[in-house]
Amino acid sequence: MAKSPTTIARRGSEALSRLRPFGPLGKGELTALIAIAGPARRVAKGGMIRWAGHQAEPLDLLVRGWAVGAISWSDGHRQLVGINLPGDLVGLAGLAAQDPVDEVVAVSDAVVRSIPLAGLTRLFNDHPRLAAMLFLLALEERALAIERLALMGRAAAKSRLAALFVRLSERVAQLEPAQRHRFDLPLTQQDLADLIGVSTVYVNGILQKMRAEKMIRLTRRELHILDYDRLRDLAGIRQWQQTTPAWLPPMRPASHP
C-alpha cells in the first residue's frame, strides 16, 4: 500500500492534534517539531509502549493507533488512567518522576516515534512558543486527570462511563471532525471497566441500560452516540473548552539550519 500525499499530510496533522488548538504554528516551529522526532516504530496490538520500571527511550509520540495508560495493582487489578490517540505524547510521567507511574499498552496496532531528550533541551532554548504550548499540554492533561478523579470520587459508575464517552468523542473529533458521534472504539468491556473503576460485570449492565435508553449503540468495536446531549447531562460535565492563550510568546524566525 503506497501512501498517497494526502495520507502523509493528514498523518502529519494527526501528530500535532494536541498542540495545534493552542494556536497557530510558524514554519520554523513546524520544521523544528518534525526534526525532533526519531524514526517510526511499530507496536502490535496488545504490545507495550512503555514499561513501568524500565525506560528505553524517554518519550514517545503516538503517530497511529490507540493506547492506554495503566497502573497495575499487586492483586492483579489494574486501573487505566488515560487513553492516548495519535498526537499524544506517551511517557510524560517519566520526565518528572524517577520511576514512571504508569505503563502504556497499545490497544490497536500502533506506530510511535521516539523523542530524544536533547530535542527537548533545544526546543526550550530555541522555541519558547512551542515550550509554552508543551507546558499548556501538560496542564491540560492534569486538568483532565483531575476531572476524572472528581468523577471517580463522587459520580455513579453510569455517569463516569458517560463522561468517558463524551471526552473520547471530543478527542476523536480533533482528529476527524466528521466522526464526532460515531467512531471505532478499540476497547473491550474489560478496558472500559478498568477505566471507570468498576467490574466488567457491572460495566456490561450499564451498557445494556444505555442501549435500552437509546443513548448509544455499541457493536463490534464501533461506538455510535445516539443522544449526545442526554449523555453529557448524565455525565454532569460541560463541553471541554480549550483556550487559545493570549500570553504565548510570539513566533521566532528559524534560528538553526
Add this chain to the structure above:
Amino acid sequence: MAKSPTTIARRGSEALSRLRPFGPLGKGELTALIAIAGPARRVAKGGMIRWAGHQAEPLDLLVRGWAVGAISWSDGHRQLVGINLPGDLVGLAGLAAQDPVDEVVAVSDAVVRSIPLAGLTRLFNDHPRLAAMLFLLALEERALAIERLALMGRAAAKSRLAALFVRLSERVAQLEPAQRHRFDLPLTQQDLADLIGVSTVYVNGILQKMRAEKMIRLTRRELHILDYDRLRDLAGIRQWQQTTPAWLPPMRPASHP
C-alpha cells in the same frame, strides 16, 4: 510583629519549594522569579482564592498557609482534588482550559501573590531553564493526580487515606524536613472525606482503626505518624522519587535589568 531577616529568607525558600528539587537556580533566575510575582494578598481561613467561573488574576503563588482544590457537585457533594502548600501555584488549570475545573479554598489563613500572564511570557522567552522547570512541575502534578486517580478506582478507602498521609508527609518535609512525621494538619474529617471520596462517618471509622493499630495519632489538627512504613505499605505506594533531569537547558546570565 516585625519580620526577622531569617524569617524572610525562609519564606522566600518556601515559595520555591516546588521548583528547587528539579535543580539549582541561577542568580538571574532567582531575580526573575522574584520580579514576576505581584503584591501579597491575605486570604482568611475558609476564604476563596479562586472561583470556578470567575478569574480575577490568572495565577497565584501560595506563599503561606494551606489550600485545597475543590470541585463542587450540583447535589451538594464536593470532591477535593488536591492540597496546596506554600510554594504551590494555584489556578494552573485555568491556563489550559476556558473555565477552570476547580475552585480553591484556603483551609488556614493564607497569603498569596498573583502572577500576571505577561510575566509568564517573559519567563518562557528569557529563561528557558525556568520554563522547563515549570513544565516539569506541571508534569509532576499530573503524575500525582494520576496516582490519586488509580487509588480512587482500585484501592479501599483505608489505603487511600494512608496514601494521602504519606504524600502529605513528603510534601511537608520539602518545607520542613524535621516535620516529616509530625505536623499540623489544618483539615477537618469532612475535608479528609472529600479528599478520598468517602463519607465523613466512614473516615471517622478509618481513623479510629488507624489509631487503634498505632499507625497514627491525630488530635487537635496535629498529625503524628507513628509507623511510617506500615502506613506506606497499607497505601501500596512507593516513596515519591523526584528527578533532577539531565536535559534541562543551562542557566542564562541575567538579560534584562
Add this chain to the structure above:
DNA sequence: CGTAGCTTTGAGGCAGTTCAAATATGGTGG
C-alpha cells in the same frame, strides 16, 4: 458561657463485588 461547628456512634439500605457458567465473536490453520 452559649452556640456553631466538629467528632463520634448506631442501624438500615443500596451500589457495586465476586464467583460461576453459558453464550457469542473473531482469528487461525487446514
Add this chain to the structure above:
DNA sequence: CCACCATATTTGAACTGCCTCAAAGCTACG
C-alpha cells in the same frame, strides 16, 4: 470455507464496603 480455539460478552445469585439518616458528645471561640 469450515472447524476450532481463545477471547469477549452476557446473565444469575449471594455478599460487602460504604452510604444515609439521626442523634449525642465534644471543642473552640466570641
